[in-house]
Amino acid sequence: MSNILLAVSGSVAIYKACDLASKLTQAGHKARVLMTEHATDLIHPQLFEAVTGEPAFSSEWGHQRKAAMDHIDLAKWGDLLLVAPCSADLIARFAQGLADDLVTTVALALPADKPRFLCPAMNPVMLEAPAVKRNLALLAKDGWRIKPPDIGNMACGDHGQGRLPEPTAIMEWIASAT
Numbered sequence: 747m748s749n750i751l752l753a754v755s756g757s758v759a760i761y762k763a764c765d766l767a768s769k770l771t772q773a774g775h776k777a778r779v780l781m782t783e784h785a786t787d788l789i790h791p792q793l794f795e796a797v798t799g800e801p802a803f804s805s806e807w808g809h810q811r812k813a814a815m816d817h818i819d820l821a822k823w824g825d826l827l828l829v830a831p832c833s834a835d836l837i838a839r840f841a842q843g844l845a846d847d848l849v850t851t852v853a854l855a856l857p858a859d860k861p862r863f864l865c866p867a868m869n870p871v872m873l874e875a876p877a878v879k880r881n882l883a884l885l886a887k888d889g890w891r892i893k894p895p896d897i898g899n900m901a902c903g904d905h906g907q908g909r910l911p912e913p914t915a916i917m918e919w920i921a922s923a924t
């Protein structure tokens with residue numbers, strides 16, 4: 747059983763991350779959810795706390811912090827980092843090595859021997875954008891394991907590749923890679 751850092755971003759597919767967090771917990775893992783600011787615009791952290799029984803984190807500043815330096819504590823606590831769903835924006839920030847919020851700072855603070863998994867989720871046109879492809883290639887080169895999105899109907903009405911895979915498929919992918 748693992749300590750899983752589940753990072754979520756401002757993607758419509760975040761609704762599936764609630765089920766993923768719940769299923770990880772039911773499977774015996776400890777899951778701590780790290781949220782970007784836009785993730786918290788879509789879902790309240792308390793929902794993740796309710797399904798995981800663990801604190802959810804969105805900032806390490808001011809009243810939202812849980813310890814003196816959450817990014818270090820979390821990077822030490824986690825056995826692996828799973829980013830699902832990962833927005834185009836967060837992919838770009840990881841690729842640039844930014845540390846401008848808690849999620850990106852934890853990713854940088856995570857020791858090199860701990861695996862990083864990333865599930866992009868976005869509109870098919872965004873997924874095909876040269877900048878997104880370039881950033882994903884950079885992250886793969888840096889050692890990130892990247893799950894190609896599913897093909898299907900998108901929330902925006904488009905059809906194509908960009909859907910976040912089902913939680914069970916993500917869990918099987920991680921299990922087979924660790």
Ligand SMILES: Cc1cc2nc3c(=O)[nH]c(=O)nc-3n(C[C@H](O)[C@H](O)[C@H](O)COP(=O)(O)O)c2cc1C
Binds near residue numbers: 756757782834
């Ligand atoms: C309702 C809604 C759904 C969105 N879904 C996605 C998405 O699935 N993928 C994506 O890359 N961006 C999506 N966006 C745009 C991102 O939220 C936006 O790029 C934001 O800056 C991402 O910030 P974050 O990566 O820090 O969470 C969506 C925006 C809105 C308003």
